[in-house]
Amino acid sequence: MTRVFVSALLVLAMATVAGAGIPSAGDSYITMSAGGKGLTTCPAGDGGAYSYITVTALRADLTPIQGIPASSFFFTVAGTGSGNVSISAFDTETDVSGNIRFQADSSGAIAYGSLTVSVQIYTVVLTSTPGTLWCNTYDLDGTGTVTPIDLGNFAGKYGTVSEDCDYDWGGGVVNPIDLGKFAQHYGH
Ligand SMILES: [Ca+2]
Structure with a gap:
């Protein structure tokens, strides 16, 4: 076996691996909250929004990688209450555009605010x-129970633009829809 032949085999092997799809760390990316939704949480774990x-x-040449299974994606969530957040697969593998969707959910209350989500493929x-x-x-006050104090805090935001009480992620305005959702979780 000549050196040239071995080199050719190596090049072919690397091309095959690249063709199978090695994601580029700097070119692959996350898009959050398609549809404009965030994650709403309740101490009872039934926040429901997603x-x-x-x-x-x-790939590094910006071509999409199809067929990467969901089990090959590993998420890290950082920030207050991040331990309550679970991320599960919605799709089984990346599609022809290289896209795969996951869903965030919460097992309990977390302080409102932003969490940082990173991913490894x-x-x-x-x-x-x-x-x-x-x-x-x-x-709203992070006590672990939705009480009259939380209701008072909510009432103070009613009719205003306040994303922390906009429970349907409807553009920031706290309206009757949000009151209805709050009422469903009162006492939890
Ligand atoms: Ca409370």
């Missing part, structure tokens, strides 16, 4: 854009 997290897997940690997961909660 947030899509879309990961787009691209296989062993490749994406460096381009960590995602921001916006959260709000019915337990």
